[in-house]
Amino acid sequence: MVIAFAMTMFFSCAVDLKPEVSFNVPVGIAENIDLKYTDSGKVKANLISPKMLDYSNREFPYSEFTEGITLYIFDKDNNKSTVISDYAIVYDKTGLIDLQGNVVLATYTNDTLFGDQLYYDQNKQWLSTNQPVTFRTDGDLINGNGFDSDVNFKEAEVLEINGIITLDE
Template structure:
């Protein structure tokens, strides 16, 4: 009696599309250009979904992002949740979003989109924008990252603050 056995072993790991290919904890990522610090991203957790047809990174526990301009002035971005889409360069910030510039202009929003390629911020959600001595409430916001072209859309109130 002769018996033949054959085994095929597939060593390629199968990763489901809805499962992250990587999880990072306690991130402190620094981005430099020509030896100068440009950005510092801090987050407790990141999920890497680069295995998807439309790859992205998810920050379920929020982010602290510090951006530095040419004069080394720091702007701060805080959010309870963020998702960064690799192909488009768009970051979707959600939940208690605060963006504060080095000149103390501050934007408060429920959600804010940041287009990294165009260096542009936008939302169609309710916002409060503090600039100079004014507190402006509205529905929507468009601006370059330096707030040089900042515009609150559908303004529903302006309060002038005593300084």
């Protein structure tokens, strides 16, 4: 009878040792991060943020930067452009960074882009948005709805221009 009771207890008290992770919470949280994106041994981008939430447990994994970021983008000549935003999401599978809230991009040539959202495609080295922007370049302040550019700003274009102001130097 003792053996039967012990066997019943053994089989009725199964313990599941697999941890359950909710898909609504991050699998990890990192603070004071400094991520570098390299290609062929050269740093192409450097992302700095006070806090990162890691959602790599999702089917489409991403990292969320709820306290903003500073992103340095380096061209082939190692010239540095700087992007600052209040919030960002980096999608691991696509290499796309979605920058949101008070986005400011300052190039090494002192061109500056202001907007509420900007996408940076790490693989194509391309910046774009379909949101309203202000672009300061060569003494002009250009307002428009949308922006496309390579990271060198050699192909920078404000889309749907709705105003150009020439600044006095």
